[in-house]
Amino acid sequence: MTSVVVVDYGAGNTRSVRSALRRLSYESVLTSEPSAILDADIVVLPGVGSARSAMEHLTSTGAVTAIRERFSAQRAIVGICLGMQLALDRSEEDGGVAGLGLIPGEVRRLSGGRVPRLGWQLVTPVNEAFYFAHSYFADTPCATGFSEEVTAIVESDAFIGLQFHPEKSGDAGLRLLEQCLTRA
């Protein structure tokens, strides 16, 4: 059986991600334990909380080192929303926070339109609508999917990141999450 770790950063809604995984027949463990992060078949970085508190929590538990090691070994990591943004070099959020540095780029505040950007938006080239809830976006050369010119999907080696919430995007979201997991 595929082992899935959902990384715990000590804040927010991880229940919905785990519930979506269960719908796709993946049982998951919620932890920030470095050995579990290294050993799992798939690691999911969920999208909750703020950049600073997430990075502080991941640093204090030793998860940062484990995630970087895992990425170097080209082992699957799926990042959702903030979990995708943390993979970049740095973020403007909370007055500037260093990220995991797995993929090049910076997280910047959205400008133009109403912020936070809330709601269902079409993603290309998937050509389905997914649910977005964010105030920051990933400015990275690794973007492979877009929604209204905003980075929606990021891919680099064994990392795949989604700006939107597949666990909150109905049947289309579950299908895409399954693709991310099986690709991993």
Add this chain to the structure above:
Amino acid sequence: MAHGRVVKGVSFVGLRDVGDPVELATHYSDGGADELVLLDIAATPDDSSTMLEVVAMVADSITIPFTVGGGVRSVRDAAAIIEAGADRVSLNSAALATPSLITEIADRFGSQAVVVAIDAGDGVVHTHGGRRPTEVQTIPWAREAGERGAGEILLTSIRQDGQRTGFDLELTAAVRDVLTIPVIASGGAGSAQHVAEALRVTEAALIASIVHENPTGLPGLRREIESFGIALRPWKERA
């Protein structure tokens, strides 16, 4: 909601039981709702564990975002609701009493997790389920809520609530004009045309009575809204 059941009133009074929250939430999620709002309008401290159980069951049963409000008085209350699986909490009288609560919750969970609900009537904000007018002016309060870190305003017109005569478009536009965050219009939806009118003015419209009366009518309502030239998200009814 009240005491673990879904209820609906007219102008916030005369509440009728319309069903089980988990069952209805699943039905609406499958029927093409974009997101759900669960408001506990009879929230007392004794009810909080019942509400958390409902939130967890809803989270496990649906695949769309949902907001939970009623009885959120502290960061701790908000954390419990979000940990139980809600995407956002909605603050109403607690935000009026302690405006710093908006910022505290936004700092911990992000602005997108904080909705400030405003029950508006005669230019002022009302509390206690719309029954008690305050001296707080609606528009300045909406602006302040946004500045303090709210990610969205749920704006209910007390006069229109449950009347099914259409949203208060003037109020919605006036509040939206002073904000940079999205505004959900609420109160008064009686037809697809009313929803379409609201969606020409703002980002989102909340419907309650029209679907609670006819829960299987949601896919049809979506099509009818689209027939007024409103682009909803692409959605397919399950075979």
